[in-house]
Amino acid sequence: MIKSKYDVVIIGAGPGGLAAAIAAKQQGAQDVLIIERDLELGGILQQCIHNGFGLETFKEDLPGPSYAQHFINDALALNVETLLDTMVLDITPQRRIYAxxxxxGFLEIDARAIVLAMGCRERTRAQIRIPGMRPSGVFTAGTAQRWVNVEGYMPGKRYVVLGSGDIGMIMARRLTLEGAQVEGVLEVMPFLTGLTRNYVQCLMDFDIPLHLSHTVKRVIGRGRVESIESVQVDEKWNPIAGSEKIIPCDTLLLSVGLIPENELSKKAGVLIDPITGGPFVDDRFETNVPGIFAAGNVVHVYDLVDWVSEAGRQAGDSAARFALIERRKETRHVPVKPGPNVRYIVPQTIDRESLATGNVRMQLRVRQPIESPVWVEIRGNDNLITRKGELYARPGEIITLEIPMKAYDEVQLVDELVIDVVKR
Amino acid sequence: MEKIDVVIIGGGVVGCMTARFLSRYKLNILLIDKEADVGSSTSAANSAIVHAGYDPLPGTLKAEMNVKGNQMWDVLSGELGFEYDRSGDYVVAVGKEELPILDELLEQGRRNGVPGMHIIPADEMRAREPEINPAVSGALWAPTGGICDPFMATIAAAENAVENGVTVMLNTRFLDFRIENGRVTGVQTSRGFFACRWVVNSAGLYSDEVMHLAGVRPEFQITPRRGEYVVLDRASIQVNNVLFPVPTAKGKGILVTATTHGNTIVGPNSVCAAHKKDEEVTQEGLAEIWEGARKLFPHLQPSSTIAMFAGLRATGNAPSPNPQVSYGHDFVIEAAEKPRGFINLGGIESPGFTAAPAIAQRVVELMQDQGEKLEEKTGWNPIRAPRPHFRKLPLDEQKKLIHTDPRYGRVVCRCEMVTEGEIVAEIHAPIPALTYDAIKRRTWLGTGRCLGSFDMPRVVEILARETGLPPEQITKRGPGSEFLYRRTKELEVLHDQE
Amino acid sequence: MEEKMKILCITCPKGCSLEVTRDGQTVVEVKGGCKRGHEYAQREMTDPRRMVATTVKVKNGVHPLLPVYTSEPFPKARIPALMATLREINIDAPIEMGSIIAENILDSGVNIIASRNMNAGV
Structure with a gap:
């Protein structure tokens, strides 16, 4: 059963979110919830089935799903609650979450602290502005990866990959292993952008050509991609006339960079660094909005998952500390409620500890005038704590009275204070 | 099938509006379109503007239909339930030398019967659109201009037609006429022969080929002109108005406009298309668009691009029927002398979208002029209720919707907040949305920053589930545009298809 | 007859360039890289191997495919045969991470390991 209030709510169950949840629990947060839009925990790691994860964290060369499974097991063992197949629609700066x-169903959840761990998304064709037709068959590498590795479908048979980042090269190998033809990898930069070892074991091993300083000039095909036109570029990325080549293929995979995913962060009032595309954070990974933390690729795009987990751990730890202080504040505070003849009172709550250092002044207005002497009474759990006499009470005039320091002990024991104005 | 009275060839905005207007009468109507969805061609790739009508040359059919059509959109959008905003539009002059053109346009608009136009000073323009080029020297304000959701306008008209008894057949290609004794008696299509008494040619880019098969206007030719557009990210730029530059000999120029979807779009250029499927965005075209856009908004950055597309205008070569006007690219809206029973619509380029309802009304009148006794149906329902869009609802209504159908709780497109409930509703709508693009045009999914990377696998899965088709047969826009090729572990399909 | 060649090390993300001097199948000298790199060069010259991560079909699982990987590097030349063999596997859910899906596959001495838990689906 989902509660209406949690110590820490984490948005996203990828490596950053899982590590944050575990750390929050370990730091003493009682109620920790992860909200995940997918049907299972683990985030994008579940489709990154290749090896190479966890050398820092586990001193072991693990496939992505194994790396995730370790964290999933730890989180579940610590009784982290999870809400799967659920999308967060909105977050307020007061840390109310709508999902x-x-x-x-429709959920409203309050969090004492929030960790944003939505990860990142892939850049698309439009962002790099590849002209041409708009057929089916232009996919981001990640979309293709989900189809091939998780859902069990191959999106094409002859591929061209744009971008020599690790995802692009790893997908080139993956598709080849599953019987597809990869015609080549194009890279607009004059150098490889992924790791050398991926060049060796993903491209060289399978004789997949790498074309540096090349990009896609046009996408050709109306229904499905029929070919692409590649072109060589100079050091300023200007196409070199005459170097165009038509490469027949049915699929163009784009591996052209990742961008932190911060639409939700912005809704919560979190300020975004235009350079990283992620929130401005302090050394505890807190954003400009108090109690909202951010961790992992939502802050900036990492190249090793181990660092994402480490950032998640720190953010989760900080979030738990923040939540525990909030909890203490909540129990320290006592609400002050108006009685039948009081319209309002300021302040609406008082910190019980304030009475340790001085009287606490209360101000109020009555609803109805009483043109005879009155008592202004403060009661706690029906016992009179203090009262003050006035000659009359009128809605137009604020009444002021103080809760005396000597009421400290009594006030510690009450759940709420009620102030009323009654005839003497 | 019962005996058909009217076959409409082409389900663009003109064909769909015609079907909807004719559905009011006791007629058995069939609308065919070669694509997998209505409104897939020119109606899906245009400026999404309801023009005021100051641009066409006075005395032309374009001018008449534009101004008449313009007045019909308020009622239509209310009846058919699509987004439309009579926001007004501006023609912006930059530099003193462009000011006289505004006066000419104002005069032309008055002659065309466009109400309420006047010229506003530069200060006023800057106040209404603060990011505009500071060198603005004045602007022509036309309060009757507006913006519209062109996809839903077309789809809603078709759906309302279907609800009133019209049959829509998609993926159906027109092949030829049967003409007997000087009268159209049927059409041959890729799905067989349909006997009928009337044929409406609303084939858009292909209207020339259709009329030639009827032996009408052999000299008429569509020379498609391509217009390229760029859609901008809402987060990076928000233009509040419809802003045209002053027109040139080439046309209305590159406009920068707000849309009913909240994005800003920039375009179109106008280049001679290589062929009728040349919907290609080119490097040169993009450069031209950005140059045009910066004339109005010097700060616009190509990096705010969120999508690019190109559409084709069905530019014809028909002289204006008005002998007093010398103009060679007018609309063709006529009942053919020979063969009888042939309503011929051709060369419906801009302002064709705006004019579409007026053209549809004219089709009704032309049939009556030809002696067709049109009798109104009892129970004709002009209302097409819109289906809910989750993201546009207030919190309380979102809750209610999820409570009635939990599928509205599952967000499939995170950028545009489109839910599974909406997708399923479109798949089972009066015009079923059976391709990715059809769902996209109706729900606006896949149009955000991730351009569908996140929703695409899920939409394919939902379409497969709802239609009972294997995922490999789900397409972007009809046969030949499949997403998936085979199962990962089943190599043999590779050999089967090769 | 000694020959010199350059290879790129794939042992860690650094991707060092190694200069290998060999005489037939015998590696005479390796320059550049670290100790692990030298071991890699030795094996790359005599018995090149790669870690293989792929998927096998699952029956009744929450997903149709289970990600798996080789317990240790697998002979490079036989990877196509390995893929063909794995394509035939169709294993029943549920499965736990670390389970051996195939033992000593193709007599290589290498096991195929489940990369994750796979619950039974509906």
């Missing part, structure tokens, strides 16, 4: 899911 919905087909199974979870």
């Amino acid at each position: 919905s899911g087909a199974r979870s």
